Amino acid sequence: MMTPDYGKTFALWREGAAAPWRDYTHHPFVEGLKDGSLPRAAFLHYLVQDYVFLVHFSRAWSMAVIKSETLEEMRISAGTVNALVNHEMSLHVKTCAAQGIDEAALFAAPEAVENLAYTRYVMDAGLQGDFLDLMAALAPCVLGYGEIGRRLASSKAEETPYAEWISAYADPEYQQVCTNVGRMIDKAVERRIGDLAHAPRADALQTRFTMATKLEVGFWQMGLDGA
Numbered sequence: 001m002m003t004p005d006y007g008k009t010f011a012l013w014r015e016g017a018a019a020p021w022r023d024y025t026h027h028p029f030v031e032g033l034k035d036g037s038l039p040r041a042a043f044l045h046y047l048v049q050d051y052v053f054l055v056h057f058s059r060a061w062s063m064a065v066i067k068s069e070t071l072e073e074m075r076i077s078a079g080t081v082n083a084l085v086n087h088e089m090s091l092h093v094k095t096c097a098a099q100g101i102d103e104a105a106l107f108a109a110p111e112a113v114e115n116l117a118y119t120r121y122v123m124d125a126g127l128q129g130d131f132l133d134l135m136a137a138l139a140p141c142v143l144g145y146g147e148i149g150r151r152l153a154s155s156k157a158e159e160t161p162y163a164e165w166i167s168a169y170a171d172p173e174y175q176q177v178c179t180n181v182g183r184m185i186d187k188a189v190e191r192r193i194g195d196l197a198h199a200p201r202a203d204a205l206q207t208r209f210t211m212a213t214k215l216e217v218g219f220w221q222m223g224l225d226g227a
Contacts, residue, residue, distance in 0.1 A: 004150055004175070006143045007182030009189050009196055013139065017210040024140070024213050025148050029220040034152045036160035038224075043162065044099055045226025046219075049115050051092040051106040053219070056119035058084045060126055060138060067131040069191065076184045080142070083177055091168050114222040118215040125208055132192055132201070135185050136208035140216050145169045146178035 003014070014021055029046070032038025061084065064077035093103045111119075125137035149169025156166055168174065193199040 004147055004178065005182075006146065006178050007186040009185045010139060010143055010182050012196060013136065013206060013209040016206045017213045020210060020213045020217060021140075021144075024144055024216045024220070025151070027217060027220040027224075029224045030148055030152070032224075033162040033165060034155060034160065035157045036162065038162065039227040040161075042224050042227035043165075044096065044101070046223030047092050047096055048101065048106055048109050049112050049219075049222065049226075051089060051096070052109050052111050053115050053119055054084055054089050054092070055107070056123065057138075057141065060119075060122045060134065063123070063126040064131065064134055064138070067126065067134055069131065069188075073131065073184060073188060076180050080177060080181065083174070088168070091165070095164075112222050114215070114218045118212070118219055121215060122212065125212075129208075130192070131188055132205055133208055135188060136205045137212045139181070139185065139209060140212040142181055143178050144213070144216060146175055149174065 003011075005011075029038060029042070032042075058081050061077055061081045065074050065081075068074040068077060093106065096106055097103075122134075122137045126134040146169060149166060149171075152166045153170035156163060160166070189196050189199075193201055196202055196205070
């Protein structure tokens with residue numbers, strides 16, 4: 001299956017993190033979602049931690065509104081916060097409620113070390129850096145889940161119990177979020193530093209993206225270890 005087109009900046013960053021990106025998008029946790037072999041306990045452990053993650057991830061995207069230089073950047077960043085808080089998190093609430101875990105328990109769940117490391121890394125990227133630093137740290141999650149969702153939707157086993165999760169990220173609405181974010185990042189790069197391939201900051205931004213990708217790998221493994 002062809003790699004989704006989420007913009008030229010994403011394509012460069014993805015290529016620059018090729019090995020960890022494959023580890024992330026083809027992690028055994030992901031493959032277990034596809035064929036249904038992922039233990040239910042691992043999935044629920046992941047969902048609880050991902051709910052906590054999304055709380056902080058939403059805060060980071062809110063920071064992007066503050067760091068924005070254009071109205072379009074503000075709109076897309078605010079729209080992403082809305083998608084996270086009012087849509088993506090609801091899937092976690094619905095699934096966990098069916099297992100007797102209510103939203104109050106989700107919100108109060110203690111953070112796993114891998115969760116803490118990832119979310120604070122992203123927050124630090126925004127606090128320490130500018131809009132581009134923040135986008136480089138945020139992009140692996142948003143766009144990676146879009147890529148994973150598309151791939152799994154076209155290759156999943158019919159009987160996988162994780163079809164709803166896969167559909168949520170393969171859904172055209174989520175794919176449009178990915179496309180919008182990718183285009184926004186391209187414009188933000190052009191506006192601030194010009195040609196990314198030859199910009200002095202290229203290596204630093206690639207390092208941000210690559211580290212966030214590695215932290216995604218650790219997050220999947222945390223979920224798998226929770227079985």
